[in-house]
Amino acid sequence: MTDPLVIFDVALALAIVALAVAALSVRDLFAMIVLFVVFGLLSALAWVRLSAPDVALAEAAIGAGVTGALLLKTLHHLRYVSGTLGQQAAYGVTPLTPVPIGVTLANAIFCGLITLGLAVAYLGAPAAGPGFDALVAEAMPRSGVDHPVTGVLLNFRAYDTLMEVVVLLAAVVAVWQIERGVSDAPAPVLGEVWQGFARLALPATVVVGTYLLWVGAEAPGGAFQGGAVLAAVGLLLLLTRAYVPQPTHRGIARGAFVLGTGVFALVALLVASGGRVAFEYPLEHAKTLILLIEGMVTISIAVTLAALFHGREPVAQTKGGRDDT
Amino acid sequence: MTPDLIYGLCGVAVFGIGLVGALCAQDRLRRVLALKLCSVGAGFLLVVGAWRTPPATPDPVPHALVITGIVVMVSATAVALALIRRLQSLEADDER
Amino acid sequence: MLEIAAAAFIALGTLFFVAGTVGLLRFPDIFCRLHALTKADGLGLALIAVGVALLAGTAGAVFRIALVWFFVAVASATCGHLIARYARHGVRHD
């Protein structure tokens, strides 16, 4: 029969499942995170196979990259507060009560049955069933962009995308709220080679991020992928300590967090005139407006993701680093 | 055996594995990771649903939805991790 | 002809990757493993990049493949250095 690619697909799918199992079962938390990042990258590869390059880019940059960085940062912090930094052991602040094997087994069987049910339901679903294909194809000429995914994200379902940026805003507000009074774990010294690498990588990352944003109008890429890559610039700056967040920068940071949401929502409201409803961009300006929104959203995403990585709101460290009011 | 079938089952399996982890994992960090696995599983399902046998191009709407889902998930992860960091700092203070 | 050459390069590159992976799994300590991994993978990637570049249609694509190779090489060298540094000195803070 067969396409040799089927062998590749099966192997990749098995590897993905195996990595998921391994990430959950490996003892060492650092190994867990590394396995998870590899899992994310292979998932992205699978999505390339399924002709979803946009999703693959987003997953690789955000799902694997930024999430992995967040997890590593947290692990570093946990090891620092528990005094196990530099030791091989897990951080072990709270000793974990061992679960009886019976409970674990029962849970596993329960989830297994659910998964089986879902698999049966999936196999029963119409393969390559109905979809939005025809509707999108019909509406694309009126969207102002040439790349369908960007058209969906920023025009047809722009409301969803606005709310997604709102979720990001809610996250950074919540993180700043939650982490007040948490003192920073000392950043590790990474040495000359690392600094040299960062000097090389910084400009390249800026270029790649901007390119991804720009190219989104006609090819895979766009605000989210570009924003995530630019967030990596922020991570590099924070890790090399080329930039140290200062309390006086809070105002600018807040402005950058809300920039995307604000501009997006304002544009959506202001276009509603002359018989148009909210989010209905006039065709002759659609491309400009979408690019404007994408640019602002990219800035917000980049700054927000970097801030989520940094965590704590930069406050003046007084009273031994605590302000619990 | 078509790619959508293979990866669809793979996605369901990943979702199930994530579910086991979310229910069983003791460690706080591992539970966050398990939830992230669930979200990747759900992403697989949507991407697979969008797949059309070439030369037809896939349906872009689910792709956009998955991108939204990925960004939403990273936000939720960040909040959960911030909670863990704060909580673990406080608990470490207690022990001292 | 070009395709055969490309296939040969890619096959050779894959062989290096396999060798690197075997080294990763079989060598006794972290430095030997790093040695196997960075050396073999660096060469493997370069060979595969050459093979793919032979198949690439446009100059732009070749340029991009070269960029990919370059950045992966720099990143993996840096990672190798950081891992070795950590293994030798542990983490230092200031």
Added chain:
Amino acid sequence: MSVELSPMILAIFLPLFGAIAAFIAPRAAWSIGLATLAATTGAVIWLARDVWAKGAVMLPLGGWGAPLGIDLRADGLSVAMLALTSAVGFLVSIAALDSLKDAARQRQYFWPLWLLLLTGMNGVYLSTDLFNLYVMIEVIALAAVGLTVLNGTRDALRAGLEYMYASILGALLFLMGVGFVYLHLGRLDFAGLAGAEVSGSLIAAMALMFVGLALKIALFPLHFWLPAAHANATAPASALLSGLVVKAALYIVLRLAQYMPFPSETLLTLVGLMGAGAVIWGGIQALRAERLKLLVAWSTVAQIGLIFVAFARAGEMGLTESWKAAALLILAHGVAKAAMFLAAGRIKDEIGHDVIRDLDRAPIRPTLAQFTFALAAISLIGLPPSLGFIGKWSLMEGAMAAGYWHWVAVTMAGTLLSVAYFSRVLTAFLRFDRVRAPVGEHQGWALADAAPLTLALAAIGLGLMAAPLLSFIEIGYPFGVAQ
């Protein structure tokens, strides 16, 4: 060029802009917040007038129209939920002014988080698209977790983390369900769901979405996270979480039941049984609770169960009417529970603790807060003429008419339990014989009691307006016309 506004857009965008402004200008946050709430309430009133005059209204965002685009839709039920949210929210905000006055940082973050929460909830009540609902419940989840841990205590953080796990898992189950709906139907709007033929993937989708939402509603036996989260949050946050936030997921369940080829008799019975379990278990736990706020939180678990019992009260045939009983109970619980949590917070502030056993030893009696608590309890127990009474009455009436006496029995049992656990508190309020110090009976009156008292009075008074309320939520016939 004049911008044409729709009240639906305003109801979502005003809180969003308010949140942005409150985040950028933390010092002015409280005034921005109150102004935003007043404006949002105005928009909801405008929308209510529109709906009253024209019936259900629709707005295709971007002009694309479902299924490609996303439509906003408002009918009687959605306007009732919006009105509940903004009215209760407004009063809770006023109460928050007082209870957060000594905590500068809490106050600074309370407003943006609460306004984002409002954005999310209003978005849910107007949405007609499954994926959009997923994004909205995530907005709600993140803002709600932020509010849960506002006071930063260890217990609140632990509870908040559990809440976060439950919330994310619930949302992801919902997302997986959305995936299955797409596989089967190729569209995600409500209109596409209506009249879809039942298949394996649709059943899987329904099950996933229901379990996900049940996790967010804290329906028994998935309620494990709720008591700690609601009991340990700061008082205005508890009022918002218990009174409003769980209602958003409940509302989605109502909508899904409306559009999906939902109920077979067995399924409804299952839902009713889960509700009955919640009524009994929540009641028992509330009886055993040692702290006032924990008791109130457990009573939320029980009351949510009651709403599901109301939903199942008359089986499949009765669903065209049953949802109204459920909706009435949702409204009644929203108002009364917000009042009760605020009152409990006031009592705790004045007395200095909320250990139920020692409430009657306190020489300080915050009389007005205690009175408010009692009024809210009347509505939650379901004594006439409160809105809770009307809800319970229509529940039992329907169950009796359909001959489903077991649901009547469950409701009676739940009512008795609620009488029992609330009287634990009320007797403590009224006993003075264990007080050592001279009693300052009228101590602890404060302007801060005004907002909860208004809410409690509304919970009672709305019962007198039940008939117009019912005819209003029927606009747009959410569940079709009754036979």
